[in-house]
């Protein structure tokens with residue numbers, strides 16, 4: 001949406017007057033929400049009218065007391081037993097490419113442990129129910145938190161890297177894609193305007209960040225695309241893409257591109273603002 005084309009002069013004037021009366025942008029947002037405007041729409045309109053940086057109303061939007069991840073800093077980030085190369089950094093979405101997050105052997109071991117347990121991957125619908133979904137054609141499985149020594153070690157590594165306790169993580173998900181399979185563009189955070197929102201966030205609150213780890217290198221295709229910013233991360237065995245989206249950053253829209261040749265294996269870790 002281009003907000004400038006849809007803001008009525010009355011609304012523009014009301015926002016300016018409310019802000020000049022001493023209400024901070026977050027209070028203006030709450031007032032707009034109370035009058036029935038959508039969250040994303042309100043954010044876009046307020047940042048436009050008040051000439052604020054687009055991220056202003058995202059930064060502090062997490063629930064009070066909710067944790068935020070610390071973005072790994074280039075060139076090298078230490079995580080427990082490993083030194084990880086931060087090969088690319090982006091501000092919006094907050095994103096890092098992490099080389100060497102896993103060893104090749106760890107990748108192989110995760111694939112071998114997951115393979116016998118694969119089932120068609122599901123998505124969560126608007127009402128909070130799990131469902132088979134044409135947008136997500138891969139097969140997958142979840143490990144329970146700390147289920148195996150390797151899983152626990154990886155969870156500890158991610159926790160140290162991002163400054164988020166292991167308890168804030170959902171169980172590690174493994175996904176397997178064959179040629180033609182993909183995950184179409186989506187957000188990993190839950191939309192507060194969807195009816196199932198309170199159900200999916202009752203435990204752990206909102207998701208705040210994702211780590212997608214590549215367990216193999218597909219022969220062709222299968223990268224992770226961020227269409228809002230025109231970025232595609234190459235799926236390379238042992239490396240990962242980390243991205244954060246506190247407050248529902250719409251620039252974090254992303255997709256698992258279709259595998260063209262070979263196969264693709266990933267492990268995904270989703271982090272919550274509170275213990276999960």
Ligand SMILES: O=C(O)CCC(=O)C(=O)O
Nearest residue numbers: 183212223224255256268
């Ligand atoms: O397959 C990918 O590259 C992305 C996976 C993804 O977006 C997810 O698991 O939430």
Ligand SMILES: [Fe+2]
Nearest residue numbers: 186187188254
């Ligand atoms: Fe995703």
